[in-house]
Amino acid sequence: NAGVTQTPKFQVLKTGQSMTLQCAQDMNHEYMSWYRQDPGMGLRLIHYSVGAGITDQGEVPNGYNVSRSTTEDFPLRLLSAAPSQTSVYFCASLRVAGNTEAFFGQGTRLTVV
């Protein structure tokens, strides 16, 4: 199984540009999340989804949009990139049956100049 596939791995954007980070999972999990990781701050929740068509805001949602048209896909859109959005982004899929366990994508290292 591929698990959680996240693309791209690296990206450089200019301030004001927009882009979409792709995330797909093949485990049929209902719950998916996007996190950003900054030095010394752990993983902070941006947006999450509890199923197709249902999304909600996390702790740091400003400047980001999400949609969930299918169970498999959960893309994250940066509307107008800012240097403060320079970070490593992780998509996660959450299994809640039995042990709760988050499965992470490989991450996207984004630099906004």
Added chain:
Amino acid sequence: GQQVMQIPQYQHVQEGEDFTTYCNSSTTLSNIQWYKQRPGGHPVFLIQLVKSGEVKKQKRLTFQFGEAKKNSSLHITATQTTDVGTYFCAGPQTGRRALTFGSGTRLQVQP
């Protein structure tokens, strides 16, 4: 809002020494999980604790969940260079179907 704090932020040990990281939540948790992130990698699930006072072992790793279900610890006996990485605790977010992660403890092991 809910906060999950971890200490220390960073620890450098000699190979063979023991290591402990502590996790404290501002709210009671229904369960707590631990993840390991190797340098340049993504977090990988280690274990979940559910019961008050629970202790679980994985080889040299010992995980504890506090009696009040607000704190947890991870202890590594006789560290090895393969233990290098950042260790995160995580618990269910209050009011959200997602996880809150602690700030992490970065472990460096000197051979």
